[in-house]
Amino acid sequence: MIDCLPAGTAVWEQCGRVPVVPPVRPRKLAKVPFVELADGRLQGVVSSGSDISRVYVSSVTAATHTYSCSTNNNRPCGGLSGSSPCKHLRALTVEAVLQYGLDRVARYLRAEVSEGADLIDCLRGGLGPAPAAMVFSRFLRHLAYLELPDTTMPIPELHWFPATRMVR
Amino acid sequence: MLAAQLTRLRDGEPAGVEEALELVTGFDEALVHGLARLSEQHAAALTALAGAFALTPIGEGAAEAAVKVVSGSIAEEHLTMLAGGRTALLGAVHDALLAELDAALGRERAAWQAAQPEADGAGNLLGAARSWLCELAITGWRGVDHDLVSASDQTVEALLAVPEQRRPAVLLDGLAAELRACCPIGTMERLPVRRWADLWTRALLLARAGGQSGERVAAERLSGRLLILGVDVHEHATAVQLQVHGVLEPAGGGRARLVRTSVAAAKVDTIVGPAVWKLPHRHPRLLSALAGRRSLEITDMPVLASGDLVWDDDRARAGAPVDAFAVARVSLAGALAPAAPPLDRHPVLIAEPVLVADYKVTRDGSFDLGGVVLAVDTDGLPACGPLTPKLVAGSSECIGLMRWDGGGWLLQPLAVRAKVKSETIEAHTGDWAMGPTDPKVVKAEARAGDAVAVLRERAGRLLRR
Known part of the structure; x- marks a missing residue:
């Protein structure tokens, strides 16, 4: 959360235009086009290195830190064993840290990351179930935003969402 | 804007603004804990909000709505009535503030002319949106969890698909994303109380049948x-x-x-x-x-x-x-300013272009116009343009929007003239509309790759199968 006051104003709670969720940091999207912290999980989609039309759906559950990875056709990822996460999960966590910053991801997952360690090495939940189909459909929904036509009718409500260069 | 104009604005805090905002704050705090569990204090706040309308045509309806909500039988019509009351109070605050600003600037404003409303034809979808908003109010921000946030997903997706419903769709999507990012809200130290109540109220009124018509013609x-x-x-x-x-x-x-x-x-x-x-x-x-x-x-x-x-x-x-x-x-001085549509009468929607010159930048980044100080919103500089807090701090002239938030006026810069190494340069938020012109930014963009193109490629491959 951003708890700072616009200069000259009194109380953050009584401001309308305060940014609540910091914008995400730009990152390369080619390998991991989709990352989100939602529904109690860090989840996302990792493009396959060998097949251009295949993607992997990877996720880590908050608190329990169980993880899962499968293709969008629901086949389990071959690189995944009970004892260690696959390269897709590794890529997912690396990109999540780039996108949101380590603090925000660790706080969401309720993970303790010791100084200098990689997030993925601090997650020892083992294999667990995850709704891969739902994550994949959230990714498709995400992509569908880019298909919506723009509008030249004003949207006054967006005044509550000023653009900001603050990234925390 | 001149020092004399700003002084006039400072001296003339309009009467009644503080009292009106107190009533609004009372309502907003009731939303934090949810209308299902009103404390005595919050019940009194709702009654007080309704009471402010006692002598108006909606007085009776507002009073009844407050009684019903306080007694625990909470229906959509009652919430809509209270949301309408809150909107009317902020509308009055908006009018008072804008009148002060216009008087200080010598700006003349056209009168509002209502157009014929048109039907918006998304009845069921808007009904679903209203139900979700009512559920939020009953639960209270503190009680909002992932399941409640996700319950809006389908409605938002369906509204986005209807071009005429872009306003409520974009608003609900923004609110839901914010709530999702803040879950579990129960453990948050501080809540953006005014902000979320603003968004909630506005969404509920926009989602009424005909809530956004008449202004769109x-x-x-x-x-x-x-x-x-x-x-x-x-x-x-x-x-x-x-x-x-x-x-x-x-x-x-x-x-x-x-x-x-x-x-x-x-x-x-x-x-x-x-x-x-x-x-x-x-x-x-x-x-x-x-x-x-x-x-x-x-x-x-x-x-x-x-x-x-x-x-x-x-x-x-x-x-x-x-x-x-x-x-x-x-x-700027002679141009006729437009009227604000009824629903857009809200302090957050005051965004009046002004030119500010002859100032010194203070240590905290405000503009000192010879004794009278104007706060500057440097957090509101967009990342898509060349304006930075540093450029603003080194500026000698600024085109900006006069805003009012959190109890005071502030300036949101849109363009500045600044001296950099004895050369006068200009920077505008729109300078990079055809792509960045700063070589450093061009390089960084090239390194990061084209996000829009990558996602379009993925969409082309995965979405239409």
Whole structure:
């Protein structure tokens, strides 16, 4: 959360235009086009290195830190064993840290990351179930935003969402 | 803006603003804990809000709504009535503040002319949106969890697919994303109490049948020369809006008018910074006028009663280069400002273009106009343009929007003139509309790759199978 006051104003709670969720940091999207912290999980989609039309759906559950990875056709990822996460999960966590910053991801997952360690090495939940189909459909929904036509009718409500260069 | 004008604004805190905002705050705090569990204090706050309307035509309805909600039988109509009351109070605050600002600036404003409402034809969807909003109010922000947030997903998705419902769709999407990012809200230290209540109230009123009609009908068509003052950028994870402020000199003479024109595009959270300029690509003439600091000749462009030109790139052609600072100095004073539509009477929607000069920048970044100080909102500089807090701090002239938030006036910069190494430079938020011009930023963009192109490729491969 951003708890700072616009200069000259009194109380953050009584401001309308305060940014609540910091914008995400730009990152390369080619390998991991989709990352989100939602529904109690860090989840996302990792493009396959060998097949251009295949993607992997990877996720880590908050608190329990169980993880899962499968293709969008629901086949389990071959690189995944009970004892260690696959390269897709590794890529997912690396990109999540780039996108949101380590603090925000660790706080969401309720993970303790010791100084200098990689997030993925601090997650020892083992294999667990995850709704891969739902994550994949959230990714498709995400992509569908880019298909919506723009509008030249004003949207006054967006005044509550000023653009900001603050990234925390 | 001159020191004398700012002093006048400072001295004249309009009567009643504080009292009205107290009533609003009382209602907002009731929303934090939820209407299902009203404490005595929160029940009293709802009753007080309704009581403010005792002598008005809605007095009886408001009183009944408060009684029902306090007694625990909470229906949508009661919440709508209270939301209407809160909106009316903030509308009055808006009117008082804008009148002060207009008086200080010597700005004349047109009277509001209502247009014929049109049917909006999304009844069921809006009903679902209202139900979700009522559920939020009953639960209270503190009780909102993932399941409650996700319950809005389908409604938002369906509303986004209907072009006429973009306003409620974009608003609900922004609110839901914020709530999702804050879950579990119960453990948050501080809540943006006013902000979330603003968004909730507005969404509930927009989702009424006919809630956004009447303001969306073109009142007339305008031709003439559009002189751009600057562009204000609005953005949340899945939307960006570029709102241009300018002065329109009507063809064939006549009084100049203050106008706005906007393009809003859907996006995703990973499209940030200068990449957002790739989204409104259907409007190349507008974008190149911003980037090239040129005027635009427009012909028969529809304009809403709110003073918003409904942009149509085919009705525009590029004009001559224009000095926005000269336009602000010469034309702002005499231009006729547009009226605010009824639902847009809210302090957050005050965004009046002004020119500020002859100031010294104080240590905290405010502008000192010879003893009277104007706060500057440097957090509100968009990442898609070249304006930085440092440039603003080194500036000697600034075109900006006068805003009112959190109990005070502040300036949101849109363009500055600054001295850098004994050279005077200019920076405008729209300078990078055709792509960044700063070599460092160009390089960083090239390194990061084209987010829009990557996602379009993925969409092409995965979405239509």
